Amino acid sequence: MEFSLTPEQRAIQTLAQRFAREVIAPQAAAHDQNGRFPAAIVEEGRRLGLVNLRVPEAHGGGGLGVLEVVLVAEALAWGCVGIAAAMLLNNLAADALRLAGTPAQQRRYYARLAEGFAAYALTEPHAGSDAAAIRTRARPTPDGYVLTGRKTWISNAPVADFFVVFAKTDPEAGHAGISAFLVDREQPGVRVGPPLAKLGQRAAPAAEVVFDEVSLSREALLGREGEGFKLAMRVFDHSRPMVAAFAVGLAQRALDEALRYATQRTAFGQPIARFQGVGFKLAEMGMHTQAARLLTYHAAWKADQGQPNTLEAAYAKAFAADHAMQAALEAVQIHGGYGYSPEYPVEKLMRDAKLLQIYEGTSEIQRVIMTRELVGRL
Secondary structure, eight states, X not given: OOOOOOHHHHHHHHHHHHHIIIIIHHHHHHHHHHOOOOHHHHHHHXXXXXXXXXXXXXXXXXXXXXXXXXXXXXHHHHHOHHHHHHHHTHHHHHHXXXXXXXXXXXXHHHHHHHXXXXXXXXXXXXXXXXXXXXXXXXXXXXXXXXXXXXXXXXXXXXXXXXXXXXXXXXXXXXXXXXXXXXXXXXXXXXXXXXXXXXXSOXXXXXXXXXXXXXXXXXXXEESSTTOHHHHHHHHHHHHHHHHHHHHHHHHHHHHHHHHHHHHHOEETTEEGGGSHHHHXXXXXXXXXXXXXXXXXXXXXXXXXXXXXXXXXXXXXXXHHHXXXXXXXXXXXXXXGGGGGSTTSTHHHHHHHHHHHTTTTSOHHHHHHHHHHHHHHTO
């Protein structure tokens, strides 16, 4: 068993940590307040190779594994998890293309990722955790499909050049009736709404996307008809460790901010970190952050080894997201009244953390997955 990183992994981690510290963190509060997509930051990260990590090198990307994505995600999220998400969500589309795309699709859409953005369109107003309940329909025609439906809370939709869209090709077949499609933003009938107001992670805009009788060629089908749900779940096995890494980075920032404040703030003649009531909070934050980190790295490592990691990805995503929320709450508590003020970054951490328990499968859904996987192993 080996816990050390390769020189290449240490290099990309160090680069991301420096970028988070010197570029992201100083601008995080401003982007949180204005809720605008951090275009300049993302493009600077793109020049450094920190955006399209899962795009193969032959197509202009990093060609990196899931563990490398996790290392970068953790580092960037320390600076701001919203900006980190804005930078890294292209990797969902890249994974979908890698798993199911034809050579022609890969050539075309990897090239578009090199300079632009994609969005992963699964969630609908009436279908979040229950993906089989989606109502978006791709009606087969002699020449292809006609796509009609509505997606919501689609991250990076306001800036996306194309979408990976999941729709029902056979409404009576449940999960087996879902197919995936590559849909260009400029196609007639595609409408993207304004950014939706959010509690946190405001630098990663989400919007509603409407497909109104959008004509698609057969070449728009990603993978085989009826295998869209399987594709979505395979992508999640790779993306959930990334989201878990966002949570680890946020939890580490909460611990760092709490430690800094608790060692500088004095009460009754000594730093408040010396009081057991505060010190034990710091100890718990450190312990659980490291546990979340190890769960996350293991889930990513299994994916890179080509081993099933559905259970491990669920463990990591739920544990890390739940801990990030608790760590942020404890950081606010340790800061006292200042923790409730935007003068310190911990109130933003608290708002950002909540979404980690919701997207890419809620913490409750992760437990459903865990139960299914554990029982299935019998």
